Amino acid sequence: MSVSNDLELVESFQKGNEASFNELVRRYQEKVYWIAHRFVNDHDQADDIVQEVFLKVYRALNDFRGDSGVYTWLYRITVNVSLNTIRKQRIKDFLRIDELFDYPSEESERPDKQYEQREQKQLIEEAIQRLPEKQKAVFILRYYEELPYEDISKILKTTIGGLKANYFHAVKKIGEFVNRAHRAH
């Protein structure tokens, strides 16, 4: 039901009804926020992603042809914007790490200490953050969003068999990361 409604909104927007866009935002803002938040684990970054996603949606809406569902299209944009945010962050981190090598700080010398202060929850978050991108995307969409494989397959443009393998390896890695962290002290 909601699928055809979404499509109607898009068609209405394409006919010039700008308010339809507002309705789409209201309908999906929470979902988009949560997917983004799972990716970056930070409110401000998630908020930036939400803004960027809807700006992109607005600009692409006139070209939307309905060959995929509105929501798979929207989720795909969300995943892409999220991954790009992470990539940019990692490049920044990389450059910063480079600086640490030049001027070693106290903090960088004892990373193990930090583990002890970490709660299980933070450990899990970190395990998720460390997943390879594709596995992370699959994990978030399947485990947290509980989307059907058919939809994830459209969002990520991957075969269902591949998705299932990604999901399996993602959860395995999370388990292994948590285990290793526990054994570390």
Added chain:
Amino acid sequence: MRTEHIKYSLMDYITDHLDEYDRDQVRLHLQQCSECQNHYNELIAAYDALRHTQKVLPSPAYYSTILPRVQERLMGHRDSLWSDRKITSRLILPFAVSALLLILLIRTPSDFSSGHEQTDALFQAVKDYSADEVVQAVSNEYAGSSVLSNQEVVSEGIAEHLQGDHFIREALMKQIESDEIVDMDIEGVLSGLNREQAEQLLSGLTGREML
């Protein structure tokens, strides 16, 4: 069902996302396959740990702030960009093509004759950026030039640059066709660049204006 299939269904089994038939298949298989039993135990442990994560809710008022801010930004950009909208969306299309242009930008011509390793690393470094980021970075560099105005022109130009470089060519075509999300090891890739190249990449990407 083959073991592979069972193994990859275990998480759905644990989270109760299988239909009755598949659930029985998995349960029966687990009784007779120690390998899958081991996978199962590991996944269960991970699942237990995962349940410790709970949502940290944003303030209730947060969601009501989204739309006004989006609209504000749309208004701000509409005047300057609206008339270019069609062109912009066309520019977004040749993502991989643009990615490659960026590679061309950060390499000196002599790099083209160097080994595949560096070519590979550089290609990796940019191929996963979103279309608009790369396009913007590239079009900033090529401001005033018509090189980006037409996908065919760009493709031809690149084909010229790529004579003999089959790897990039294939990867490029594949990506144009599939537009897939590819995993990449950014740290690994960046370690193949010197600092100047990495910074160039970054400034190209962050210095862009919102499309």
